[in-house]
Structure formats: structure tokens, C-alpha cells
Amino acid sequence: MNKFAYFMSGYALKALSGLSKARITIHNRERIPEGSIIFIANHFTRIETIFLPYHLYNITKKRIWSLAHADLFAGGLKNILDVMGAISTKDPNRNDLITKTLLGGDASWIIFPEGRMVKNKKLVNEGRFEIQVDKVVHRPRSGAAVIALQSEFYRERLRRMKTINPKEFKRLIDWFEIKDPEKVLSQTTYMVPTNITYYPMRAKENLLTSLAKKLMENPSQQIMDELMTEGSMILSGVQVDIRFADPIKISDYLNNSFVESDLTSRRKIFFSRRMCSAPVIKTASQDILHRFMVDVYGMTSLNYDHIFTCLIKYMPPSSQGIDPYDLRCRAYLAIAGKVIESGRCVHNAFYENQIHLLTDDKNERFTKFLDTALETGVLYEKKGKFFKKQEKFASDVGFQGVRMENPLYVVANEVEPLQDIVFFIKGIAEKSDVEIDQQIRHALKDKVLKDYDLDYEKCKSPSEPFDKEAGSPIFLDPGKGRPGILLIHNYLSCPKEMKPLASFFSKLGYTVFVPRLKGHGTCSEDLSQINHNDWIDSVEEGYVLLKHRTPYVFVGGFFTGAGLALELASRIPEIAGVFAVAPPLNVKDMGWRPFTASEFWHRMLQKALFVDKRSDDSDECTQNTCVTCYNENPAQGMKSLERLIKHLEQRLMSVTAPLLFLQSGKKFHSNTENALKLFKLVNATRKDFFFFNEDCHNLLSGSESTRVFRSIADFFALVEQERYQSMGK
Structure with missing residues (x-):
């Protein structure tokens, strides 16, 4: 094979891969050993014979040759495959050529044990690996295992002949055209099971179909159909996962007295069925076949x-x-x-x-x-x-x-080869909808509590001991069949902030849940590991938990919690109503330095234009409630908050649920215009704006909190009444 042409083809493939939108992820590359390697891969597309060698070369820095289906060696495509080191499956000299290159260790090989593409991926029949093509059943081929055993057999024989029969040693060196015997003797042969999983699969005209028409003389409809499927998979952003299993060391299968007899025989020995160890070799090849088939298909990336x-x-x-x-x-x-x-x-x-x-x-x-x-x-x-x-x-x-x-x-x-997964999914599929509903209820409640326990145990900051009970999610279910209410705490705070309001609604018969926003309730360093999407996930978990326990759900919160409530309502039209206490509209550059909680709130209120910048007085009720807040505000947490607010600005017009907007009006009345701007962005058919004559920005913690609670309850009761009337009740 022309080495220069091989490497030039690599540059061509690199250029072609630049046109591909496929997202290729390679896992477990550390499992690839040094030595002579046959990569055993599943075969679903023809393009694997082109792209897989390219990516394996980038990992191993060795030439990668492969067996390619004979149908591809037609027209101009044959020249491309030749310079890439592909050998036709019908080449009569293929086994000897593979053995020579494996002994020398100059190149590695890719072999597909199915012997053909398995387009339907039907590989298992009554627990056995079988391939059915047009109602004809084929067993996976052990040829790759035989070639690997042949390669290692001759390597081991060379080791023995070097000492006991130099003449035979010389004959084998000449026969295999070995230039560096010591290099051959220092290596060993491995087989590396390789799995390729595509997600998702789509079919349409693409670049590869166009290239095939130019490079191949009258390409068959079969080839064009295949390139239509496979080309669109590669060129439309498909996710390709390439995984490697632990290598199979072939020399381990030669530890047998019959094999040793052939290895040390002074007469000429040809690796064939006439060796006295042939039955042992045959059994070994079947064992290897079963092992790599299990490994290859056991690595399917579930999607x-x-x-x-x-x-x-x-x-x-x-x-x-x-x-x-x-x-x-x-x-x-x-x-x-x-x-x-x-x-x-x-x-x-x-x-x-x-x-x-x-x-x-x-x-x-x-x-x-x-x-x-x-x-x-x-x-x-x-x-x-x-x-x-x-x-x-x-x-x-x-x-x-x-x-x-x-x-x-x-x-x-x-x-199908993943029988444990099939059995488990089948069990879930056969459950009743009532059982599934109950499992979701319990699974989500257990998850939020377990997540907090794990996060709390991992985060033990001596400078910031946090009351675990204060950070724990709150769930109150009086069992009266009324709607659910999801209450969302503020940034730097924790569920305890919402406990008075949660208790108030629980006494009215509502089922209440206060989730812990990810990164809170532990230590401030946790906020450096999360982003605003984690908070959104926390809120969604709380919503679904209530959805499976109550007829419908209201949602609300203070500042960041209010923003998250509005964000959720913008995507979930089933939400019955929303209340928002001083939701954020705009937070500009805060300098990203870590503030104490009270400093943060005063600066935040200034930037959000809720307080006069000339005022040096911080929000007293915020300071009072910050006994449940972090002492520091990490830069990453502030960045996450800013991203949430930017994201929220784009979502407000999608909020259609009834909305109650609550804002402190005494100390912050000069910024009514800014608060009304946010209110107008919401596209709800029913929305109310309440001002309270309070010196406290967080109305839920001020001296008039009971009146605020009652206002929210009255709003929810009115929404409930309208819902029942619209349902004819």
C-alpha cells in the first residue's frame, strides 16, 4: 500500500469531516493498548469504513486499515478506498496481508464480525447472536478471531524458533517480510471491541449522494438509498458515540499443551486446520467471538x-x-x-x-x-x-x-442484546397508569430530599455552618383536596424564607411545596458549581411533584423566586395562577465581587432601580430574614442570576396565567414606573398590581405580611371560582 497516498487521504478526510455536522464523542480511549490491534466494530453503515479509520488514526497515530464491502470497490470510489488502506472482503490475500501488518505492528485493522452491514440491527434470536437477511440466518463470523490467533501464533513461534531452530526462524522472517524481528517479538496482539451508536437517525438527499454520483459509474439504487440514510445521519448533526471495551489479549488463548506442541515443533508448521492444535484454536476462536460480540453490543449507548x-x-x-x-x-x-x-x-x-x-x-x-x-x-x-x-x-x-x-x-x-435493560423497561411498560402516577409521586419526593442530603454532606464549610433544617424542602399536605401551591425562595436564601407563607396556605387547605433551589441550603461555594438552569430544574421538580398530588397548581415567590415562577408559567400553560413579589427586571454589572447578604441586597435594589441610589439605608426586613441567607455571594452565582434575568426578559410575553404582582410602595414609590414596565410585559389575560405602603422590599417578611398573605389567598380564591364557573360547576 502506498504510504504517501494513505496520509494524503487523511488530509482529504479531514477536509471532508469539516463539512460534517456530526457530533462525535469518543469514550474510553485509554483502553486502547500499545501493540498490534484489531478493532472489532459493529457495522451499521458503509461510511464507518471511511470515518472510523480517520478517528482511530487521530488516537493511535498508526495507520488504520479496514475490510470494506466488495460492492464499494467500483468506479472512482475504489481509488479512494485503495489509498486509505481498505481491503475488499473478497480479496483472496486478505488474511496473509492482515497477519503481516499485525506482526510488524505498523498498522492496526478494523474488522466487522457480522461480515455485512446489519441494517435492521436484529442480532439476537433466543439468546444467540444471529443475523437474518431476507429470511436467511447467518451466524457472526469468527474470521477476525482466527486472524488474531494466527498473528499471535506466528509471533510466539518466532520467539521459540529463534532459539531452537534459527533456520525456521529465518524462513518465517523472510516469508512475512519482517524488517525488525525484535520489534515483532516485543509486541503482542490485541482485539479491541468497539461500538458505534448513532442518535438520531434521519434519511434525505445529502452531500454524499451527490459525491457518489460523480465518483461511481452508475451507482445502484441500493448504494444511493444507503448513502441517503447514512449521509444524512452524518451531515445533519447526528450524535455519534464511539466506545472501546477492555482489550482482549490473544496470547492468553494460546496457553495449551497442544498449541505449545505446534509452537515448538522443529518441522515447518502452517497455521491451518491440519495442525494438531486446530481443535483448540477453533474453540478459542469461538470463545473470542462470543466475548467480543457481547462486549461490542453491550456498549450500545442508550438514548x-x-x-x-x-x-x-x-x-x-x-x-x-x-x-x-x-x-x-x-x-x-x-x-x-x-x-x-x-x-x-x-x-x-x-x-x-x-x-x-x-x-x-x-x-x-x-x-x-x-x-x-x-x-x-x-x-x-x-x-x-x-x-x-x-x-x-x-x-x-x-x-x-x-x-x-x-x-x-x-x-x-x-x-435487544441488553437483556437487563429490556426486562426493566418491559416492567415499567406493563404497569398501570395509576401505578406510574404513584411512582412519580414518591420518586420525586424522595429525589429532592436525597439530593439535599447528598449536597449538604459534600459541603462542610467551617466558615459558614448552615442550619440543615432551614435548607430542607418544605412539603405540607393537609389532605383536603385543594389545589397545590409552589412557593419559590430567593437567591442566597433557602426554603425557610417561605415557611410562614407555606403554613398560612396549608391552614387554608392547600397542598404546599417549597423546593430548595440548587446550590442553596448548604454553603455559598455550592453556587459556584451551578447555573440558572439548575434552579429552573429545581422549580420544575416542585411543580411536577404537586401536579401528581393536586388538581392544579399555583406558583409564586419573591424576587428571584418570583422570576422563576414567571419563567415556569411562560412554558407551562396548565399553571392556574402566579403571584410575584418584586420580581427582577434588570440587573446590570455588579462588579462580581463577593458581597455579604445585606450588602448584596442594598446593591441589588439600587441596580434594579427599586431604591434611591443616594440612600445609605439597607432594607431592614431583608437583613432580618437573612439569618437564613449565605454570608457571601460568589461571582458565579451572580452571573447565573444575571443569565436568569436575561432569559426571563425574553419569556415574559408568554405568560398567560392569571397574575398578581405585589410591590412595596412607600420607600420605593419613586420607581413605580419601572415596576409597571415589567407588569406590562406580561401577556396574561387577567393581571392585578398591588402596592403596599411598606418600608420592606420583601413584603412576605414585613410587618404587614399577614395582609399580603391574605391578598394572595383572595386572588387565588377568585381564580379558583372563575375556573369552576368556566367548567360549569
């Missing part, structure tokens, strides 16, 4: 499509159909439960808070899956419910068209 597809597949048929929110609840329980705890490989997003699945699906994971399911006929909609066509999971549409016409069948098959 949202896997979870949703398997849930639908195993949900019992129902005349009531599938409720979309119920399906999202099941996905939440699956991901947050066994899937993330199993130790299996998962999409990076699984490590994030999954509460968005139960609110607005902010990343459109469910929405995009649903679009695919409807477009391909796996689901159909009727009166807001979805019904499945179970036959879509029973058989594919044929080897050539399955990825385009029934991609969710392919997705379901990809999970």
Missing part, C-alpha cells in the same frame, strides 16, 4: 429513542390508547431508575436532570421521537391519544429499506 421505542413496544394493547404524558412519565422513571444505575453506556444527556420530560420537553426529545413514530406509521393519533401498530415491531420491510421505512424497528432491535 431517548431506545427508551420511548421499547416502552411502546412492550405496553399492553389498550382501547384507551397511549397518553403522551403517561409515556413521558414512564420514560422518566426508566432513565432516572435502572437505566442510569445499571452501569450501561448511556447518552450524555441521561446524566442531566430528566425533569424536562415531564414539563415542556425543552430539548424536543419526545417531540422528535413522536414525529418519527407518526411519520413511519408506528403510531397514529386519535382524539389526543396514540395507538400503536404492534406488527411494526414483529418484522422489518426488508434488508434494503428498513432504516428508512421503519427506523423504530431498528432502534428496538438495537436494545
Whole structure:
């Protein structure tokens, strides 16, 4: 092979990869050993024979050659594959060539053990690895294991012949064209199981289909269909996860007396079925085959499509159909439960808070899956419910068209080798909607309490001991069936700030929950590890917790808490009503130095234009309530607050729930215009603005707090009455 041409092709591939929008993540690269390596990879697309060598070369800095399907060696594409070091699967000299390069250690190889692309990803049949193509069953091939064993067999024989038979040693050196025998003897052969997972899958015309038309003479419809599917996956921003398992050391499989007899024989030995150790080698190749198949397919990166597809597949048929929110609840329980705890490989997003699945699906994971399911006929909609066509999971549409016409069948098959995951998801799919509702209730309550315990234990600041009880989430359920109220505390504060208001509403029969905003209730250093999206997640958890316990939910808070309440209402139209005590409108540059809590509030009120800049008096009631506040305000926390306010400014017009805006009016009356500006940005059909003649910015903690509480309660009662009237009750 032309070494210069090989490296020049690398530059061409680098240029081509620059056009790709694929997001490639390589995991466990530290598992790749030094030595002669065969990478054993799953085979789903033809482009793997092009892009995988390029990325492996960047890791190992060795030439990477591969076996490519014979159909690709046609027209201009053959020249590209030749200079890249690809060998046709029908090349009669392929095994000898691979063995020579492995002995020398100058290049590594990629081999796909299926022997063909597995477009439907149907690999498991009654617990065995089998591949079915157009109703013909094939077993995975052990050829790669045999080549690895052959390479290591000759390496071990060279070690022995060097001492006991120099003439045979010389013959083998000449036969394999070995220039540096000591280098050969110092290495060993490994097989590295490699998994490639794509998410999501889409099919359309793309750059690769255009290139194929130019480079290949009359490309078949099969090739064009494949490039349409595979090219769009690479060029449309698909996530590609490449993972490596622990290497398989081939010399470990040669520790046998029969093998040793052949290794030390003074006569000429050719690695073949006629060796006395051939049965041992055959058994070893099958053991290696099973091991790397388990490793390769055990590393499938579970993603949202896997979870949703398997849930639908195993949900019992129902005349009531599938409720979309119920399906999202099941996905939440699956991901947050066994899937993330199993130790299996998962999409990076699984490590994030999954509460968005139960609110607005902010990343459109469910929405995009649903679009695919409807477009391909796996689901159909009727009166807001979805019904499945179970036959879509029973058989594919044929080897050539399955990825385009029934991609969710392919997705379901990809999970089958992970039997523990399949069993767990099936269990969730078969539960009743009542059981799922109860599990969500308990799971979220347990999670918020456990999260606080873990955060509190990790953060032990001797300079800032924080009362754990003050930071603990508050949940009050009088059990009277009234609506839920989500109360959100302020920045630098904690749930205890809202306890008087929470107790007031609980006595009126409301179910109340006060979540702990992430980074609070522990020590101020925690705020340096979070951002405003973490606070949004905390609020969403509280909302869903109440949603599963009460008929509907009100939400409100003070300053940052008020901003978070408005942000939530801008995305969740089901929220019944909102109250906002002095929500933030604008926070400019604060200098980012750490302030004490009282300094922070005086500076904040100035920047938000709620107090006269000439005044040196800080807000007394804020100082009084700051017994539950941090003593320091880290720069990262202030940046997160500023990002939240900027984000909120873009969301206010989307708030349509009834709104009660409460503002202190005595000391801060000169800034009424600024407060009204925020009020007008909200697009709610019903909104009220109350001023209170208070010297306290935080009206919930002032001398007139009881009157403020009653005003909020009266507003909620009025909204409740209007809701019942609109429902004809």
C-alpha cells in the first residue's frame, strides 16, 4: 500500500469531516493498548469504513486499515478506498496481508464480525447472536478471531524458533517480510471491541449522494438509498458515540499443551486446520467471538429513542390508547431508575436532570421521537391519544429499506442484546397508569430530599455552618383536596424564607411545596458549581411533584423566586395562577465581587432601580430574614442570576396565567414606573398590581405580611371560582 497516498487521504478526510455536522464523542480511549490491534466494530453503515479509520488514526497515530464491502470497490470510489488502506472482503490475500501488518505492528485493522452491514440491527434470536437477511440466518463470523490467533501464533513461534531452530526462524522472517524481528517479538496482539451508536437517525438527499454520483459509474439504487440514510445521519448533526471495551489479549488463548506442541515443533508448521492444535484454536476462536460480540453490543449507548421505542413496544394493547404524558412519565422513571444505575453506556444527556420530560420537553426529545413514530406509521393519533401498530415491531420491510421505512424497528432491535435493560423497561411498560402516577409521586419526593442530603454532606464549610433544617424542602399536605401551591425562595436564601407563607396556605387547605433551589441550603461555594438552569430544574421538580398530588397548581415567590415562577408559567400553560413579589427586571454589572447578604441586597435594589441610589439605608426586613441567607455571594452565582434575568426578559410575553404582582410602595414609590414596565410585559389575560405602603422590599417578611398573605389567598380564591364557573360547576 502506498504510504504517501494513505496520509494524503487523511488530509482529504479531514477536509471532508469539516463539512460534517456530526457530533462525535469518543469514550474510553485509554483502553486502547500499545501493540498490534484489531478493532472489532459493529457495522451499521458503509461510511464507518471511511470515518472510523480517520478517528482511530487521530488516537493511535498508526495507520488504520479496514475490510470494506466488495460492492464499494467500483468506479472512482475504489481509488479512494485503495489509498486509505481498505481491503475488499473478497480479496483472496486478505488474511496473509492482515497477519503481516499485525506482526510488524505498523498498522492496526478494523474488522466487522457480522461480515455485512446489519441494517435492521436484529442480532439476537433466543439468546444467540444471529443475523437474518431476507429470511436467511447467518451466524457472526469468527474470521477476525482466527486472524488474531494466527498473528499471535506466528509471533510466539518466532520467539521459540529463534532459539531452537534459527533456520525456521529465518524462513518465517523472510516469508512475512519482517524488517525488525525484535520489534515483532516485543509486541503482542490485541482485539479491541468497539461500538458505534448513532442518535438520531434521519434519511434525505445529502452531500454524499451527490459525491457518489460523480465518483461511481452508475451507482445502484441500493448504494444511493444507503448513502441517503447514512449521509444524512452524518451531515445533519447526528450524535455519534464511539466506545472501546477492555482489550482482549490473544496470547492468553494460546496457553495449551497442544498449541505449545505446534509452537515448538522443529518441522515447518502452517497455521491451518491440519495442525494438531486446530481443535483448540477453533474453540478459542469461538470463545473470542462470543466475548467480543457481547462486549461490542453491550456498549450500545442508550438514548431517548431506545427508551420511548421499547416502552411502546412492550405496553399492553389498550382501547384507551397511549397518553403522551403517561409515556413521558414512564420514560422518566426508566432513565432516572435502572437505566442510569445499571452501569450501561448511556447518552450524555441521561446524566442531566430528566425533569424536562415531564414539563415542556425543552430539548424536543419526545417531540422528535413522536414525529418519527407518526411519520413511519408506528403510531397514529386519535382524539389526543396514540395507538400503536404492534406488527411494526414483529418484522422489518426488508434488508434494503428498513432504516428508512421503519427506523423504530431498528432502534428496538438495537436494545435487544441488553437483556437487563429490556426486562426493566418491559416492567415499567406493563404497569398501570395509576401505578406510574404513584411512582412519580414518591420518586420525586424522595429525589429532592436525597439530593439535599447528598449536597449538604459534600459541603462542610467551617466558615459558614448552615442550619440543615432551614435548607430542607418544605412539603405540607393537609389532605383536603385543594389545589397545590409552589412557593419559590430567593437567591442566597433557602426554603425557610417561605415557611410562614407555606403554613398560612396549608391552614387554608392547600397542598404546599417549597423546593430548595440548587446550590442553596448548604454553603455559598455550592453556587459556584451551578447555573440558572439548575434552579429552573429545581422549580420544575416542585411543580411536577404537586401536579401528581393536586388538581392544579399555583406558583409564586419573591424576587428571584418570583422570576422563576414567571419563567415556569411562560412554558407551562396548565399553571392556574402566579403571584410575584418584586420580581427582577434588570440587573446590570455588579462588579462580581463577593458581597455579604445585606450588602448584596442594598446593591441589588439600587441596580434594579427599586431604591434611591443616594440612600445609605439597607432594607431592614431583608437583613432580618437573612439569618437564613449565605454570608457571601460568589461571582458565579451572580452571573447565573444575571443569565436568569436575561432569559426571563425574553419569556415574559408568554405568560398567560392569571397574575398578581405585589410591590412595596412607600420607600420605593419613586420607581413605580419601572415596576409597571415589567407588569406590562406580561401577556396574561387577567393581571392585578398591588402596592403596599411598606418600608420592606420583601413584603412576605414585613410587618404587614399577614395582609399580603391574605391578598394572595383572595386572588387565588377568585381564580379558583372563575375556573369552576368556566367548567360549569
